[in-house]
Amino acid sequence: MSNKIKVMIVDDSKMIIKLIQGFLETYNIEIVGSASDGKEAVNVFKKTDPDIVTLDITMPEMDGLTVLEEILKIKPTVKVVVISALTDNATALKALKIGAKDFIPKPFKEEQLKTALDRLIHEENVHA
Amino acid sequence: MDNDLVQNIMIVDDHPENLLVLENILEAPGLNFIRAESGEETLRIMLKQRDVALILLDVQMPGMDGFETASILRSAPNTKHIPIIFVTAISKEDKNVFKGYESGAVDYMFKPVDPDILKSKVQVFLELDRRKRVLEDKNIELHEAKKNTDKILANVRNGLFLLDQKLDFKPQYSAALERILLTKNLANTNFIDFLNDKIPDKVKTSCNDYLELIFQDNMPESTLDKLNPLSEIEFSFTENGFESGIKKILNFSFKRIYNSDKKIDEVIATVADVTEKIYLAKKLKESEDQYKKQMEMAFNILHVEPALLNEFMEGLEAELSHIDNLLEYTKKSSEYAKSLEQIFRAMHLVKGNASLLDLKFFVNQAHEFEEKIIEVQNKKSLDGTDFLPLVMKLSELKKTGSEINSLIDRIKNIQSHFRPKRQYESELFIKSIQNLVNNTAEDLNKKITLNHKDFDFELIPYNHRLLVREILIQLIRNAISHGIETPDERKKLKKKETGTLTLSSYEQNGCYGFSLKDDGKGLQIEQLKQKAVKSGKFKKTEIDSWSNEQIMNLIFLQGISTAKYVDQISGRGVGMAVIKEKIDKHDGQIEVNSQAGKFCEFKITFKKTKE
Numbered sequence: 001m002s003n004k005i006k007v008m009i010v011d012d013s014k015m016i017i018k019l020i021q022g023f024l025e026t027y028n029i030e031i032v033g034s035a036s037d038g039k040e041a042v043n044v045f046k047k048t049d050p051d052i053v054t055l056d057i058t059m060p061e062m063d064g065l066t067v068l069e070e071i072l073k074i075k076p077t078v079k080v081v082v083i084s085a086l087t088d089n090a091t092a093l094k095a096l097k098i099g100a101k102d103f104i105p106k107p108f109k110e111e112q113l114k115t116a117l118d119r120l121i122h123e124e125n126v127h128a
Numbered sequence: 129m130d131n132d133l134v135q136n137i138m139i140v141d142d143h144p145e146n147l148l149v150l151e152n153i154l155e156a157p158g159l160n161f162i163r164a165e166s167g168e169e170t171l172r173i174m175l176k177q178r179d180v181a182l183i184l185l186d187v188q189m190p191g192m193d194g195f196e197t198a199s200i201l202r203s204a205p206n207t208k209h210i211p212i213i214f215v216t217a218i219s220k221e222d223k224n225v226f227k228g229y230e231s232g233a234v235d236y237m238f239k240p241v242d243p244d245i246l247k248s249k250v251q252v253f254l255e256l257d258r259r260k261r262v263l264e265d266k267n268i269e270l271h272e273a274k275k276n277t278d279k280i281l282a283n284v285r286n287g288l289f290l291l292d293q294k295l296d297f298k299p300q301y302s303a304a305l306e307r308i309l310l311t312k313n314l315a316n317t318n319f320i321d322f323l324n325d326k327i328p329d330k331v332k333t334s335c336n337d338y339l340e341l342i343f344q345d346n347m348p349e350s351t352l353d354k355l356n357p358l359s360e361i362e363f364s365f366t367e368n369g370f371e372s373g374i375k376k377i378l379n380f381s382f383k384r385i386y387n388s389d390k391k392i393d394e395v396i397a398t399v400a401d402v403t404e405k406i407y408l409a410k411k412l413k414e415s416e417d418q419y420k421k422q423m424e425m426a427f428n429i430l431h432v433e434p435a436l437l438n439e440f441m442e443g444l445e446a447e448l449s450h451i452d453n454l455l456e457y458t459k460k461s462s463e464y465a466k467s468l469e470q471i472f473r474a475m476h477l478v479k480g481n482a483s484l485l486d487l488k489f490f491v492n493q494a495h496e497f498e499e500k501i502i503e504v505q506n507k508k509s510l511d512g513t514d515f516l517p518l519v520m521k522l523s524e525l526k527k528t529g530s531e532i533n534s535l536i537d538r539i540k541n542i543q544s545h546f547r548p549k550r551q552y553e554s555e556l557f558i559k560s561i562q563n564l565v566n567n568t569a570e571d572l573n574k575k576i577t578l579n580h581k582d583f584d585f586e587l588i589p590y591n592h593r594l595l596v597r598e599i600l601i602q603l604i605r606n607a608i609s610h611g612i613e614t615p616d617e618r619k620k621l622k623k624k625e626t627g628t629l630t631l632s633s634y635e636q637n638g639c640y641g642f643s644l645k646d647d648g649k650g651l652q653i654e655q656l657k658q659k660a661v662k663s664g665k666f667k668k669t670e671i672d673s674w675s676n677e678q679i680m681n682l683i684f685l686q687g688i689s690t691a692k693y694v695d696q697i698s699g700r701g702v703g704m705a706v707i708k709e710k711i712d713k714h715d716g717q718i719e720v721n722s723q724a725g726k727f728c729e730f731k732i733t734f735k736k737t738k739e
Binding site: 089090092093094096097101102103105116119123 | 330331333334337338340341346347348351352354355357
C-alpha cells in the first residue's frame with residue numbers, strides 16, 4: 001500500500017505527545033496531528049482524517065469518552081487506542097464498550113504501544 | 129472398515145464340514161470365527177466370550193438342540209442381546225416355530241444355504257454390531273469424561289463455573305462455588321444479578337462492561353486481562369436484603385472458550401476466596417512495621433545515655449498524665465481552648481526532649497499529636513467529641529512509652545557493660561547538645577558550629593539539669609530556625625558561611641546563669657510588632673510607643689512567633705512562652721538582647737539551690 005497509516009495523538013500532557021511521537025518516529029506511519037484537549041482533538045480529527053487515534057481519556061475541556069463518541073460519529077471506521085491510568089479501569093472499559101479497539105495502561109512502554117498499533121494496522125479495513 | 133475392530137462370529141453345527149462351508153462363505157478381513165459342535169459347547173464358550181457379534185446356530189443337533197440353546201442364551205443378561213441366525217433343514221412351511229423370538233435379534237436360513245443370502249444377512253448384523261460398539265465406546269469415553277469433570281468440580285477448592293452470553297451461570301460448576309459465593313442453586317441464574325448489593329454499583333457496572341467485551345472476539349483478551357474489575361474485590365453478603373456482616377475478598381478471573389467455529393459462546397471463570405491471604409498479608413505487614421519500629425527504638429535507645437533516657441521517661445510520664453488530666457477534667461466548653469493550648473505545650477515539651485535525645489520515632493509521634501491538636505483548634509465550634517482523636521493519639525503515645533520501658537528493661541543488661549560513669553555526665557550533656565545542633569542544622573540546611581568553651585556543666589545544680597536542658601533545646605531550635613541565616617544568605621551579607629552558637633555560663637551573687645548567643649539576623653522587630661497587632665492582644669498605637677526592648681520581650685508571649693512556616697523544629701509560637709513559664713516557676717529570669725543583622729542572645733539566671 002502506498003499510503004502510510006495516518007495516526008493522531010491526543011493527550012493532555014505535551015510531554016506524552018512528544019514521547020509517543022518519539023516512539024513512532026522509526027515506525028512506518030505518518031503522524032498527522034496531535035491535540036491536548038478534547039475540543040482541539042475533534043477539530044484536528046476533522047481536518048486530518050486519521051486512521052488511528054491514541055486517546056488519553058482523562059482530559060480537560062471535553063473528556064476522552066465524549067471525544068471518542070464524537071470522532072466515531074465522524075468516522076465509524078477509525079481505530080482508537082485508549083491510554084489511561086490503571087486506576088481508572090471503569091472508564092477504560094466504557095471506552096472499549098463505546099468502540100475503542102484497544103487499551104494501554106499508563107505508564108506504558110514503547111513495546112506496548114507498538115504491539116497495539118501493529119494489531120490495528122494488520123486488521124483489515126484500516127483504510128476503509 | 130475400521131482396522132481396530134475385530135468382530136467375532138460364533139458358528140454352531142454338529143457336523144464339522146458344515147462349519148467349514150459357513151466359514152468359507154463368510155470369510156472376510158476383521159472377522160474371527162468361533163466354532164462349536166453342540167449346544168452345550170456353545171453355552172460353555174459363551175460363558176467366557178463376551179463380544180460376539182452374531183451366532184449362526186444349527187437347529188437340529190443331538191442333545192441340546194438349537195432352540196433350547198437359544199432360549200438359554202436369551203435368558204442370560206450378558207448374551208440376551210446377541211443376534212442369532214438359525215440354520216435349519218425344516219421346511220419353509222414350518223417357519224412359525226420361530227415366532228416368539230424378538231424380531232430384529234433373530235433370523236433364519238434354510239438348508240441348503242444360499243451363500244449370497246447368507247452373506248447379506250450376516251453383513252446387516254455385523255454392521256449393526258459395529259455401530260453398537262462405536263456407540264458404546266463413545267459412551268464409555270463420555271462417561272469417563274463426565275466422571276473426571278465431576279471429580280474435578282467436586283474437589284477443586286476454587287469456584288469454577290461457566291457463563292453463557294446472557295451472563296447466566298451454566299449448570300455445571302464446582303461444588304466449592306456455592307460455598308465461596310454463599311449461594312445455592314446458581315444454575316441458570318444471572319451473574320450480574322448475583323453481584324447486586326454485594327459490591328459497589330460502580331464495580332458492578334464495570335463488571336457488566338467487562339463481561340460484554342469478553343464475548344466480543346475482536347477485543348484482545350490480553351487487553352481485557354488488565355481491566356478485570358473483579359480482582360481482589362470485597363464482597364459483602366446480604367441475608368434477606370439485610371447485610372449479614374459477612375465480608376469476603378474474592379478474586380475472579382475469566383477466560384474465553386472458543387467453540388469449533390472460533391466463536392466465543394461461553395466464558396470459564398474461577399473464583400478464589402483470598403480473604404485470608406489478604407488479611408494475612410496485612411497482618412504480616414503490621415507486624416513487620418511493628419518490628420521495624422521496635423528495632424528503630426532499640427537502636428535509638430542504645431545510643432542514648434541511660435541517665436538522660438530515665439529523665440526523659442520520667443518527664444514523659446509527667447507530661448502524659450498531665451495531658452490525661454486535661455482531657456479528663458475539661459468539661460466546660462469555655463475551657464476547651466485553654467486546655468488545648470496546655471495540651472499542646474505539654475506535647476511540645478515532650479517533642480523537644482525526644483528530639484534532644486534523637487528519639488526520632490517519638491518526635492514523629494509527638495508531632496502527629498500536635499497536628500491533631502491544631503486540627504481540633506481550627507474547628508469553628510468545639511464539643512467534647514472533638515477531643516476523642518486526641519485521646520486515641522494519647523493512648524498510642526502511652527503505648528510507645530511502655531514499649532520503650534520494656535525495651536529499656538530488656539537491654540539493661542547489655543547496656544550496663546558500657547554504661548557511662550557519672551563523671552562523664554558533663555561530656556554527655558555537651559555531646560547531646562552538640563547532636564541537637566548538628567541534627568537541627570542539617571534539617572534546615574544550615575552550617576553551624578557550637579562554641580561551648582565557656583560553659584561549665586558543673587555549675588548547674590543537679591535538680592536543674594533537666595530544666596536547663598529543656599530551655600536550651602528551645603533556644604537552640606529557635607536560634608537555628610529563626611536566627612542564623614542559610615549559608616547563601618550569609619555569603620550575600622558578607623558573613624562567614626558557618627554560623628556560630630555560643631553557649632556560656634557564669635555565677636555571681638548566689639546565682640548561676642547561662643547564655644546562648646547566635647550570630648544571625650537578630651530579632652525581627654517589625655515582624656514582632658505586626659504579629660503582636662495581628663494577634664489582637666495589642667493596639668498598634670500602643671506598640672508603636674514601645675521601646676525595642678519591650679518589643680523584644682513579646683517573643684515570650686503565647687501566639688507570637690516569627691517563623692514563616694510551621695515545621696517540626698519550631699515556629700508554633702509556644703516554645704518561648706513555655707520556657708518563660710518554666711523559668712518563672714523556678715524563680716528565674718530570662719533576658720533577651722539583640723541587634724538587627726548581628727546577633728541575638730538569651731540570658732537565663734537562677735538562684736543557686738541547695739541540692
